Amino acid sequence: MQSPREYLRCHPEALRLYAVTDASWLGGRTLDECVLEAAEGGATFVQLRDKRASTSDLVEQCGRLRRVIPGDVPFVINDDLEAALVAQADGVHVGQSDAACEEARRVLGPEKIVGVSVQTVDQALAASEAGADYLGVGALFKTATKPEAADVCLATLSDICRSVDIPVVAIGGLNEKTVAALEGTGVAGAAVVSALFAASDIRQAARGLKSAIDRVI
């Protein structure tokens, strides 16, 4: 008999190349075409992250992105629980200062994906206990995408991976070269913004990242 958790679409393999969108890198392209290229290049998971969008904007963007994201690629919305609910996204990703994991789980139900950002082992244990499906840990490296992000060192990342039985993705400054640092940490994958969406050829960038991740994880 499968546990409810096993029905979820958040298998560790799905977290391998986790694409996090950022409208500021589009440079004249539409978000839909950028996400389509990322998926065609091998992105295994997509998070719609737009810190300036209203709930209704996110719902509208989610509807358009759904049409280009393959059905087997999980698609979550950053921060906005209401948008995730209304847009019937596959789930939500919440940070430590967003809606609590328990609240996200209560609102979305047992079959949706709830991802939680953590920076410490204590936060990881709390999120896992509260019903998170996966954890996002970072920033591993300094990044212009979120300069204010707190640093998390590789030793803490490894400790977090060892302390929970849900999959963990690393985030922050990850690119084709820096993902090598993830070897041996226990992560299920890498979450990437600029190394994908700031690239002139997103499809090619996704292929390169996927190969680099496959070499170390």
Ligand SMILES: Cc1ncc(COP(=O)(O)OP(=O)(O)O)c(N)n1
């Ligand atoms: C996969 C993943 N991990 C971590 C984060 C960061 O989330 P959060 O702490 O909520 O910060 P913002 O993204 O809201 O700036 C993430 N988005 N995705």
Ligand SMILES: Cc1ncsc1CCOP(=O)(O)O
């Ligand atoms: C959202 C977020 N949280 C921690 S670092 C980060 C941004 C990662 O962006 P990039 O992949 O461009 O370094």
